[in-house]
Amino acid sequence: MNLTLYGDTMxxxxxxxxxxxxxxxxxxxxxxKPTKASSLADICFEADIMYMKNQFRGGLEAKDIxxxxxxxxxxxxxAEKLLKELK
Numbered sequence: 001m002n003l004t005l006y007g008d009t010m011x012x013x014x015x016x017x018x019x020x021x022x023x024x025x026x027x028x029x030x031x032x033k034p035t036k037a038s039s040l041a042d043i044c045f046e047a048d049i050m051y052m053k054n055q056f057r058g059g060l061e062a063k064d065i066x067x068x069x070x071x072x073x074x075x076x077x078x079a080e081k082l083l084k085e086l087k
Contacts, residue, residue: 025048025049026048027046027047027048028046028047028048028068028069028070029044029045029046029047029068029069029070029071029072029074029075029076030044030045030046030047030052030065030067030068030069030075031043031044031065031066031067031068031069031075031078031079031082032060032064032065032066033064033065033066033082034079034082034083034086035086036086036087038083038086039083040076040079040080040083043066043079043082043083044075044076044078044079046072066078066079066082
């Protein structure tokens with residue numbers, strides 16, 4: 001399952017706040033945009049709604065996210081491809 005962001009980061013934070021009360025989503029994998037200095041662990045990590053809320057409060061922006069995935073192998077495959085494309 002690929003969860004897509006809609007709107008700006010603040011709108012997304014409001015949605016996270018509402019969802020945190022009843023988190024039916026559970027854990028998922030996040031891929032962020034890589035840089036040349038990025039490692040797999042930098043751009044592909046496991047999270048839940050509360051973890052992402054803290055990431056957004058810490059400065060992560062919606063535009064920096066490639067996607068959300070339920071499957072670790074799928075997320076890692078996509079992240080590895082993104083890293084190879086930068087080399």
